[in-house]
Amino acid sequence: MEKVNQAEFWQQRYETDSIGWDMGEVSPPLKAYIDQLPESAKAQAILVPGAGNAYEVGYLREQGFTNVTLVDFAQSPIEAFAKRYPDFPAEHLICADFFTLSPEQYQFDWILEQTFFCAINPLRRDEYVEQMAALLKPNGRLVGLLFDKAFGRDEPPFGGTKEEYQQRFQPHFEIEIMETSYNSHPARQGSELFIQMRVKA
Numbered sequence: 001m002e003k004v005n006q007a008e009f010w011q012q013r014y015e016t017d018s019i020g021w022d023m024g025e026v027s028p029p030l031k032a033y034i035d036q037l038p039e040s041a042k043a044q045a046i047l048v049p050g051a052g053n054a055y056e057v058g059y060l061r062e063q064g065f066t067n068v069t070l071v072d073f074a075q076s077p078i079e080a081f082a083k084r085y086p087d088f089p090a091e092h093l094i095c096a097d098f099f100t101l102s103p104e105q106y107q108f109d110w111i112l113e114q115t116f117f118c119a120i121n122p123l124r125r126d127e128y129v130e131q132m133a134a135l136l137k138p139n140g141r142l143v144g145l146l147f148d149k150a151f152g153r154d155e156p157p158f159g160g161t162k163e164e165y166q167q168r169f170q171p172h173f174e175i176e177i178m179e180t181s182y183n184s185h186p187a188r189q190g191s192e193l194f195i196q197m198r199v200k201a
């Protein structure tokens, strides 16, 4: 379990192409979410943590979102992304541990969750919630997908339930949406919750 806290574990997964989570495309529910955002949202500060190959970041970029930042502590996918999007601002490609990002330095209007929560050590879930809340501006939101199933293994992905998420997030977030995603990728149909939560003042 400890190993998932280490960049080397994930870097090696990329180097050996052991990336079963990688859909090779923007996640359909997140694409649909992005597509319905108004033009005025395109300048908002957005963070995609644990972005991996970052198809969502690429999609946001292609749609004209101008202030998107990704963080991942594995170097390979960031390098690959920078090759695919050579004009993407280098200072918005952060190779670092999400838990060390300084909220004094970074503040976002919204943060996009996509198979990052399930990748961290479950013992760090409250820390994840606190760090997400700290990185959001007042009224900022956390949007994305969380698995709604148990995987029953001692390695990622680590699953969970709606009840657990409600308990963990409610101290810091108003949960506006937490419901079974109707437009998931076929491989994840019925097994993920779409979430939208607003940070509490």
Ligand SMILES: C[S@@+](CC[C@H](N)C(=O)[O-])C[C@H]1O[C@@H](n2cnc3c(N)ncnc32)[C@H](O)[C@@H]1O
Pocket (backbone or CB within 6 Å): 004, 005, 010, 011, 021, 022, 023, 049, 050, 051, 052, 053, 054, 071, 072, 073, 074, 077, 096, 097, 098, 099, 114, 115, 116, 119, 120, 156
């Ligand atoms: C399961 S993968 C998901 C990648 C991507 N979101 C996707 O859906 O394809 C989890 C990603 O989170 C990154 N990661 C895990 N823990 C991290 C941490 N503490 N800080 C930064 N990145 C982390 C890993 O390097 C990996 O790229």
